[in-house]
Amino acid sequence: MPIEILMPALSPTMEEGTLAKWLVKEGDTVSSGDLLAEIETDKATMEFEAVDEGVVGKILIEEGTEGVKVNTAIAVLLEDGESAGDIKAGGSSAAGEAATPEVPAKADKDEPAAPAKAESKAPAAPATADGGRIFASPLARRIAADKGVDLAGLTGSGPHGRIVKADVEAAKAGAAKPAAASAPAETAKAAPAPAAMASGPSSDAVMAMYQDREFEEVKLDGMRKTIAARLTEAKQTVPHFYLRRDIKLDALMKFRGELNKQLEGRGVKLSVNDFIIKACALALQAVPDANAVWAGDKVLRLKPSDVAVAVAIEGGLFTPVLKDAEMKSLSALSTEMKDLASRARDRKLAPQEYQGGTFAISNLGMFGIDNFDAVINPPHGAILAVGAGKKQPVVGSDGELAVATVMSVTLSVDHRVIDGAMGAELLNRIVDNLENPMVMLA
Numbered sequence: 001m002p003i004e005i006l007m008p009a010l011s012p013t014m015e016e017g018t019l020a021k022w023l024v025k026e027g028d029t030v031s032s033g034d035l036l037a038e039i040e041t042d043k044a045t046m047e048f049e050a051v052d053e054g055v056v057g058k059i060l061i062e063e064g065t066e067g068v069k070v071n072t073a074i075a076v077l078l079e080d081g082e083s084a085g086d087i088k089a090g091g092s093s094a095a096g097e098a099a100t101p102e103v104p105a106k107a108d109k110d111e112p113a114a115p116a117k118a119e120s121k122a123p124a125a126p127a128t129a130d131g132g133r134i135f136a137s138p139l140a141r142r143i144a145a146d147k148g149v150d151l152a153g154l155t156g157s158g159p160h161g162r163i164v165k166a167d168v169e170a171a172k173a174g175a176a177k178p179a180a181a182s183a184p185a186e187t188a189k190a191a192p193a194p195a196a197m198a199s200g201p202s203s204d205a206v207m208a209m210y211q212d213r214e215f216e217e218v219k220l221d222g223m224r225k226t227i228a229a230r231l232t233e234a235k236q237t238v239p240h241f242y243l244r245r246d247i248k249l250d251a252l253m254k255f256r257g258e259l260n261k262q263l264e265g266r267g268v269k270l271s272v273n274d275f276i277i278k279a280c281a282l283a284l285q286a287v288p289d290a291n292a293v294w295a296g297d298k299v300l301r302l303k304p305s306d307v308a309v310a311v312a313i314e315g316g317l318f319t320p321v322l323k324d325a326e327m328k329s330l331s332a333l334s335t336e337m338k339d340l341a342s343r344a345r346d347r348k349l350a351p352q353e354y355q356g357g358t359f360a361i362s363n364l365g366m367f368g369i370d371n372f373d374a375v376i377n378p379p380h381g382a383i384l385a386v387g388a389g390k391k392q393p394v395v396g397s398d399g400e401l402a403v404a405t406v407m408s409v410t411l412s413v414d415h416r417v418i419d420g421a422m423g424a425e426l427l428n429r430i431v432d433n434l435e436n437p438m439v440m441l442a
Contacts, residue, residue, distance in 0.1 A: 001079070001082070002057060002076045002077065002078055002079070002082055002087055003052050003054060003076070003077040003078075003079065004073040004075075004076055004077075005036065005050075005073065005074055005075040005076065005077055006070075006071045006072065006073055006074065007019070007039075007061075007068045007069065007070050007071060007072045007073075007074050008039065008048055008070070009070045009071075010039055010041045010046050010048070010351065011041050011044075011351045011355075014041045014070060014222070015069065015070055016067050016068055016069045016070060016222065017039050017040055017041050017068055017070070017222065018039070018040035018064070018065065018066045018067070018068065018222075019037060019039060019061050019062070019063055019064070019065045019068055019074060020037070020038040020039060020040045020045055020063065020064070021037060021038040021063050021064075022036070022037050022059060022063045023035045023036055023037055023038065023047075024036055024037075024056050025056065025059070026056050026057065026058060026059055027055065027056060028055070028056045029053075029054070029055050029056075030050045030053060030054065030055075030056060030077070031050065031053045032049075032050055032051055032052060032053055032164055032165045032166075033049055033050065034049065034050045035047050035048070035049055035050075036048050036049065036050050036075070037063070037074070040222075040347075041222065044347040044348060044349050044350075044351075045347055045348070046350070046351075050077075051164045052077055052079075052164065054077040054078050054079045054080075054082075055077065055078045055082075056075060056076075056077060056078075057075075057076045057077060057078040057082070057083075057084050057087050058075065058076045058084065058087050059074070059075045060073055060074055060075055060076065061074040061075070134151050134152060134163065136151055136156065136163035136164075136168075140163045140164050140165050140167065140168045143165060143168045143169065144168050147168070149168055149171050151163055151168075153171070154167050154168065154171050155167070221315060223315055223316040224315060224316055227316050227317070230377070230378070231375050233378065234375050234376055234377065234378055235375060237378075238294075238376050238378060238414050238416075239414065239415040239416060240373075240375075240376060240412050240413070240414070240415070241412075241413050241415050241420065241423070242373055242410055242411070242412055242413070243410070243411040243413065243420075243423050243424055243427050244371070244408070244409070244410045244411075245408075245409055245411075245427055245428075245431050246406050246407070246408050246409075247406065247407045247408075247409060247431050247434050247435060248394070248404045248405065248406055248435055249272070249389045249404075249405040249406065249407050249434070249435075250404055250405050251435060251436065251437060252272065252275055252434055252435070252437045253272075253389075253405060255437045255438060256270055256272065256275065256437075259330070263331060266331070268331045268334055268335060269334070270330055270331065270334050271334065272365075272389065272407075273309070273337070273361070273363050273386075274330050274333050274334040274337065275330065275434060275437060275440070276361060276363065276384070276386060276430075276434065277307055277309060277322060277325055277333050277337065277361060278325065278326075278328075278330055278333060278433070278440050279430050279433035279434045279440060280305070280307055280325075280359060280361060280384060280430055281305035281307050281322075281325035281326040282305070282326055282429070282433055282440060283426055283427075283429035283430045283433060284305040284307075284326070284358065284359060284426070285305055285326050286429045287422060287425050287426045287429060288301065288303075289301065289418075289422060290381060290382065290417075290418050290422050290423070290425075290426045291303075291305060291358050291359070291381075292358055292381045292417050292418070293358050293379040293380060293381055293417065294378065294379045294381065294414055294416050294417050295379060299416075299417055300379075302358050304323060304324045304325075304326065304327075305324070305325045305326040305358075305359070306321050306322070306323045306324070306325065306356055306357040306358060306359075307321065307322050307325045307357060307359050307360070307361065308320065308321045308322075308354075308356075308357035308359065308360040308361070308377065308380070309322065309337060309340075309341075309360070309361045309363075310360060310361065310362040310363070310374075311340070311341045311344040311345070313344055313345045313347070314345075318344040318349060318354050319354055319357070319360055319377055320337075320340035320341070320344055320349060320353050320354050321353065321354060321355070321356050321357040322336055322337060322340070323356075323357075330440070330441075340353065357380060358380055358381055358382075359380060359381065359382055359383070359384070360374075360376075360377050360380050360382075360383040360384070361383070361384050361386065362374040362383060362384070362385050362386065363386040364385070364386070364387065364388075365386055365387050365388035365389060365407065366388070367388075368388055369387050369388060370387045370388060370390070370408055371385070371387040371408040371409075371410060372385050372387065372410065373385060373410050373412055374410070374412050375412065376412050376413075376414055380414070381413070381414050381417035381418050382411055382412060382413045382414065382417075382418060382423065382426070383411075383412045384409055384410070384411050384412075384430065385409060385410040385411075385412065386407065386409050387407060387408040387409065388407065389405045389406065389407040390405065390406060390407075391403055391404070391405050391406075392404065392406050394406065407434075409427075409430070409431075411423060411426070411427045411430075
């Protein structure tokens with residue numbers, strides 16, 4: 001029967017998206033892995049791949065359509081032996097119940113099972129031992145039949161649990177395939193985010209308040225809605241506490257200048273932010289209990305230092321993650337960060353590049369901000385807010401007054417994950433690394 005292609009959830013926070021561009025047209029033959037469309041999510045524009053093979057029988061949503069809800073049918077794919085006549089008016093498949101999710105479900109005890117409809121195409125849809133239907137793509141069925149793989153023992157990673165080619169090949173190779181770990185983004189629907197406007201006066205009340213004043217109403221896009229919802233959730237549910245330190249940067253600035261002279265021929269120029277990333281990554285290794293995230297009813301402690309860095313873009317921000325940052329050189333971190341920031345501004349990051357991490361850095365020093373308190377990005381355990389480095393008078397260890405370049409930082413900490421003394425130790429390690437930058441190369 002015709003297969004409905006559904007609007008995918010390409011990120012955990014995506015509830016709707018814009019169908020930016022179709023990369024196929026009606027009548028085109030597609031295979032698993034072929035590109036179907038470009039989808040604008042709340043974070044980026046991403047390419048959407050086919051998980052089944054067949055012919056594009058009908059496109060249901062025109063390109064450029066905004067606000068398409070996740071799991072809405074956007075096109076219909078015809079399998080072997082099917083034609084456009086098998087598609088009902090309005091786009092639903094000929095088998096009426098196919099528009100309902102194809103998740104195998106047991107019939108109600110008091111309700112007789114509906115008689116199976118005869119299908120002319122082969123191989124026939126396989127069934128489980130108790131008679132329930134197994135949903136698999138035609139290509140997956142053929143590979144399974146050729147290789148002697150029992151589909152009843154597989155967990156599908158396609159839409160609505162459909163078994164696709166990759167599932168059969170993984171089973172053929174003897175690889176275990178956990179249901180959640182390998183499922184594509186469209187099957188991993190995130191829990192609904194809290195309403196961004198859940199507290200405070202209603203929209204109508206605010207509009208009425210300013211009805212006699214000239215204003216422009218700015219529509220919220222997906223990214224701004226997501227930021228509003230996540231930050232509201234963070235401030236309402238995460239018990240923040242704040243730790244502050246001043247950092248003397250003179251040794252770092254001198255060392256940075258020396259390194260940049262040596263790196264001139266390689267096209268690498270280290271920034272202060274590169275040193276901050278490295279300092280935080282090493283500090284998380286030195287205080288491993290702080291390298292953790294909140295997971296609802298437990299704390300997850302990670303071994304690698306995966307550090308997220310906030311990048312401002314038009315209309316919002318991204319927090320791309322530099323994974324295994326403790327293992328990378330300053331020049332490698334600098335090159336990777338520049339690439340991630342550039343693609344973030346073009347909204348070309350893949351979800352796995354801005355999801356995860358245990359710790360984040362938000363640097364507003366380049367905007368002249370002296371200090372600020374950053375909001376934790378759940379499920380992270382902490383975020384470091386970085387201000388500008390400025391020359392100011394300081395009292396040296398000898399008691400003499402001197403001038404030093406000083407940078408103010410604030411560590412926002414989730415008290416469920418990190419206690420006060422541990423947070424202080426983590427911040428002190430960060431400060432030590434930045435005030436003694438050569439130790440980061442040891």
